[in-house]
Amino acid sequence: MNYQPQQPYQQPQSQPYPQQPYQPYQPYQQPPPQQPYQQQPYQQQPQQPAPQQSYACPSCGSTAEYAPGTNSLRCPHCRFEQPIAPVNREVREHAWEELASLPAKPRGAGGQILQCPGCGASNETNALSGRCRFCATPMVASAATDRIVPEGLVPFRVDKRDVHDNLRKWARSRWFAPNSLKKVNSAESLDGTYVPHWTYDAATASSYSGERGEEYTVGSGNNKETKVRWHSVQGTVQRFFDDVLVPGAGHLPADRLEALEPWPLKQALPYQEAYLAGFRTLRYDVEPEAGFQCAQQKMAKVIEKDVKKDIGGDRQRVHAVNTNYGAVTYKLLLLPVWFASYVYNGKQWQIMVNAETGKITGDRPYSPWKIALAVALVTVLVTLAVVLGRHHHH
Incomplete structure (x- = not known):
């Protein structure tokens, strides 16, 4: 096995033999950096849904949602609740110097494709989570591909x-x-x-x-x-x-x-x-x-x-x-x-x-009538104060 790949490298001068491995090698190596390489992400994106999480209700199988004010997922259909297991990790600050070592943010053609766990439809979105636009089932993408992943969150408390x-x-x-x-x-x-x-x-x-x-x-x-x-x-x-x-x-x-x-x-x-x-x-x-x-x-x-x-x-x-x-x-x-x-x-x-x-x-809208009334009232009060003031001096 080792012997064969070495040959094209070892004998570039003796042309008769390496000519064959060499020929397919070159066209294969050159185009990717120029054309197909750039187009591949655009072409492949629709076929490959982004990695995502799905939260099936263990009781009825439909998709559970986070219940505001709790640490649980609740099924909107059968109301079954399951606790979200806490993770053993602190919310931490990141040193500014870390930024330099992070890869540049990947830029896709559009958003990523999320496949609905409910109806199976493909949804193109820039959001990290949302609902299927066909059946409103919750969808959550993985943030792992982003340049910076969220460190923490303040959950919804007000429903x-x-x-x-x-x-x-x-x-x-x-x-x-x-x-x-x-x-x-x-x-x-x-x-x-x-x-x-x-x-x-x-x-x-x-x-x-x-x-x-x-x-x-x-x-x-x-x-x-x-x-x-x-x-x-x-x-x-x-x-x-x-x-x-x-x-x-x-x-x-x-x-x-x-x-x-x-x-x-x-x-x-x-x-x-x-x-x-x-x-x-x-x-x-x-x-x-x-x-x-x-x-x-x-x-x-x-x-x-x-x-x-x-x-x-x-x-x-x-x-x-x-x-x-x-x-x-x-x-x-x-x-x-x-x-x-x-x-x-x-x-x-x-x-x-x-x-x-x-x-x-x-x-919020303002009522022009109420404002006019208030202005009139203030004018009356000011006039009254002036009159009373003069009266007092006399």
Whole structure:
């Protein structure tokens, strides 16, 4: 066996014999890097469904789903519950240096193909989990092929029923909302989604230069004037940042997601695919490097406050801040959000609910009548106050 493969290598000069093994060898070796190699992933993708998890109910055989607020899978048909076995693994931070050793993120033609465990249909999707678009059976893909696998997740605690209750309270508590909005407890669409977020830790040391202003007054009585004496200063401030949160889904409004904070990040569970069953899970499309730039902007705001406090005095001017980031770590977490939308007055309004705390953020209509009434009322009160004030002086 050993003898044969060596021949093409050993005798390249004596052409008569190796000519045959050589000929098939060359055409076979050359094309792959150029043409078929690139096309293969695109061609093969549809035939080869991505590796995925299936959670068959041991009692009736249909697919079980994660039951919010528990550590169990529940069958939607026979209500049989089975506990999700905890994994013996900590949610840990990853050193920034690890990123350099990770392979580049694989980019497929489209999403991956998931085969429905219920009806067997092929579903093409970019999500990590979701439902079959033909029979709504839960499907969960394996994250093992991603560049970075989620480290942990905060599971859904608020279920659909609670979301409806929360929406009702929210609609009732909105000032200036039209009266008919109070009926919005049944959202037209309710979508439970795990949204990827990056967290970053960093030990920062920031050297700064600026000026400290001390106020003093000149003159007296009505001619009093406040002036400022400026002194140039420089110094260093240090701060350790823990779990600075940056959304990893670039197509969602970051300010809305921020409005859902705070999250109980310290209570995140180690990533287990069973918690995704029955929910949609988005893959991150903001790379960790880009996420860290957002995290640095968030840190910069805090550092500037530290610098002003360090400068002291009555007023502060900050000219330059130079920050060094040490011991940087990152991790990918999945956080649970209910996306609700309702139609009001022929327009669609969007709401997000933190599925751990129940906190709501979102669009809501204003009633022009109520606002006009309030403005009129304020005007009346101000006029009344002015009249009474004059009356009092006389």
